[in-house]
Amino acid sequence: MHKRKVLKFSLLAGILCSSMTTLALADEVSTAKVQKLIDAADAARKQAAEVGGEWRDTGKMIKKAKGLLKKGDFVAAAKLANKAAKQGHLGYEQAMSQKELKLPSYLHYE
Amino acid sequence: MKQLFRKLTLLVMTCGFIASAQATTPEEDLAAFQNFFKKRFPNVETQDYINGAYSIDPVGRENWEAIEEFPPYEPFIDEGQAMWETPFANGKTYKDCFPDGPALAGKYPHWDKDKGMVMTLPLALNNCRKANGEKPMKYKKGPINSILSYLSYESRGQVTNVVVPSDDPKALQAYEDGKKFYYTRRGQLNFSCAHCHLQNAGMILRTEILSPALGHTTHFPVYRSKWGTVGTLHRRFTGCNKQVRAKPFKAHGEEYRNLEYFLTYMSNGLPLNGPGARK
Numbered sequence: 001m002h003k004r005k006v007l008k009f010s011l012l013a014g015i016l017c018s019s020m021t022t023l024a025l026a027d028e029v030s031t032a033k034v035q036k037l038i039d040a041a042d043a044a045r046k047q048a049a050e051v052g053g054e055w056r057d058t059g060k061m062i063k064k065a066k067g068l069l070k071k072g073d074f075v076a077a078a079k080l081a082n083k084a085a086k087q088g089h090l091g092y093e094q095a096m097s098q099k100e101l102k103l104p105s106y107l108h109y110e
Numbered sequence: 111m112k113q114l115f116r117k118l119t120l121l122v123m124t125c126g127f128i129a130s131a132q133a134t135t136p137e138e139d140l141a142a143f144q145n146f147f148k149k150r151f152p153n154v155e156t157q158d159y160i161n162g163a164y165s166i167d168p169v170g171r172e173n174w175e176a177i178e179e180f181p182p183y184e185p186f187i188d189e190g191q192a193m194w195e196t197p198f199a200n201g202k203t204y205k206d207c208f209p210d211g212p213a214l215a216g217k218y219p220h221w222d223k224d225k226g227m228v229m230t231l232p233l234a235l236n237n238c239r240k241a242n243g244e245k246p247m248k249y250k251k252g253p254i255n256s257i258l259s260y261l262s263y264e265s266r267g268q269v270t271n272v273v274v275p276s277d278d279p280k281a282l283q284a285y286e287d288g289k290k291f292y293y294t295r296r297g298q299l300n301f302s303c304a305h306c307h308l309q310n311a312g313m314i315l316r317t318e319i320l321s322p323a324l325g326h327t328t329h330f331p332v333y334r335s336k337w338g339t340v341g342t343l344h345r346r347f348t349g350c351n352k353q354v355r356a357k358p359f360k361a362h363g364e365e366y367r368n369l370e371y372f373l374t375y376m377s378n379g380l381p382l383n384g385p386g387a388r389k
Contacts, residue, residue, distance in 0.1 A: 052291075052365065054357040055298050087298070094295060101290045104304060107142045109134060 030074040037081035038065050044088025053095030058087040136274045136285055136375060143376045146308060147324045159325030160383045166312050167319045174387065183259055183333040183385040186340045190260025193253065198242040204257075207238035212261050215382050216268030219371050221281040228284050228367040232258065232342065249361035250345035258331045259340055262384030270328060270382065272375040288372030291365060297356030306350075318389065327374040329386030340385060343370060 041062050048054045061084040068077035103109075134142070144156065154165050164171040194212055197203050205211055218231035232254055236246035247254040274285045292303045306315070307323035314320070330343040344361035347369065351358040359365040 049357070052294075052359075053296070056352055056355040056357050057298075059357070090298075094300065098294050101286075101293060103134070103142075103293060104309065106309065107146055109138055109142050 027072070031069065034065075034069050034074050034077045034081065037078050037085070038062060038069065041065070041081045041084035041088060044085045044092070046088075048088045048091035048095065051092060051095040053091040055087050055091045058084050058091070061087070136282075139289065140376060140378055143308075144324060144379075147311075147322055150311065151322070156324070157380060159322055159377075160328040160380050162325060162329070162386070162388060163319045163321035165325070166322065170319065170389065174389075177387050181333070181385075182335075182387055183331075183340050186256045186259035186331075186333070186385065187263045188260075189253075189256035190258065190263075193257045194260055198239070198244050200242055202242050204235070204238060207241065208234075211264075213264040213268065215262050215265035215384065216271065219272065219367065219374055221273070221275055221278065221284065221371075223275070223278055223281075226280055227364070228371045230362055230367055230370055231261065232344070233362045233367070250342055250348065251339070255331045255340040255342060258342065259385040262329075262331065262382065265382050266384070268382045270374060270377045270380050272371065272378055274371075274375065284368045285372055285375065287365075288368035288370070291369045292372055296351065297354035299354040301354040303350065323373070323376065325377055325380055327370065327377050328380050328382050329384045331384065332386040332388050334388050336389065 041058075045054060045058045045062060048058070061080050065077045065080040065084065068074075068080065147154070147159065148156070151166055158165045161171070161174075164174045191212075194204050208214055210217070215231060218234065219228050221227075222229040232247075232249055235254070235257065236249075239246055247257075275281050295302045295305070303323070306320050307326065311320050311322040327343065330346070331340045332346070333340045342361070344366050347366050348358040348361065
């Protein structure tokens with residue numbers, strides 16, 4: 001009787017412990033994953049900046065994503081990082097698509 | 111025919127890479143720019159564009175004329191005069207750097223051949239301070255606006271006359287870079303300066319009438335009611351970049367200096383009337 005109780009308890013504790021470690025492990029994996037997304041976003045931002053195409057809020061979004069990651073809000077952090085990366089890519093493409101100056105057609109040259 | 115020839119030579123020189131790129135000279139740009147406004151607002155005298163949106167907005171103009179009777183920028187002029195006259199710690203003054211001062215605004219921006227860059231008045235003022243062991247001023251807000259108010263006031267009536275010297279290809283490049291900046295779409299809203307201040311000049315954006323680009327540089331620094339103080343041209347550039355959700359550039363960094371060079375050139379022939387007052 002007594003023995004069975006101990007067994008039950010240790011089993012329960014075991015399950016609890018192992019699930020906690022998996023949770024902690026999962027945390028680490030998420031942190032690394034989201035950190036990668038943030039790094040990618042920052043690289044995209046820099047690429048846009050180098051051609052003068054950085055958008056206003058990209059840097060702020062990356063900063064905010066970093067804060068969310070610190071707080072363990074992985075989903076929100078990842079979402080924001082992806083949004084920032086997209087802005088970086090778009091800003092870069094925007095600048096590259098206008099590499100050559102095109103004067104507007106409403107300006108009339110004699 | 112001559113123009114065609116020039117375009118052809120350029121095409122050959124660039125190995126035909128960019129058939130679509132237009133090679134236009136600063137003089138041709140100026141004519142096209144000013145003619146655009148002549149056609150767009152046939153009743154506005156060219157000289158009146160120095161008054162910004164009020165050149166095309168009669169209602170706003172009345173309000174503005176009332177404001178100009180007791181100009182909100184006046185205290186800044188007085189403050190600036192005191193700055194101009196007060197010696198630095200080493201006993202020298204601004205006048206030692208600028209013997210032609212204080213009516214200096216008409217000389218800027220100009221191409222500085224030795225430095226190989228566009229020299230703006232605020233940059234020259236800070237260079238003077240640094241040479242005399244003083245801390246440079248911030249470029250957008252604060253005391254720089256007072257001394258600029260004084261210098262512009264003293265320069266009233268001088269005529270915008272920016273030169274792109276033909277003996278230095280780097281000067282033309284700086285001008286071209288400024289021009290490129292002006293016509294380039296930027297930011298999340300994908301607007302260029304020209305979209306608002308050429309194509310849509312006279313239209314209403316939220317509560318403001320979009321002012322014509324012609325005359326944009328004659329009246330700075332400007333007292334803006336929204337700011338509640340006087341602000342510099344590069345502060346305005348910053349605001350307009352942010353408006354389209356583009357990251358602004360550094361005040362008096364290369365991009366904005368070249369932009370100022372081009373934009374001021376486009377107002378060649380217009381008198382200076384700073385400091386100004388705007389909504």
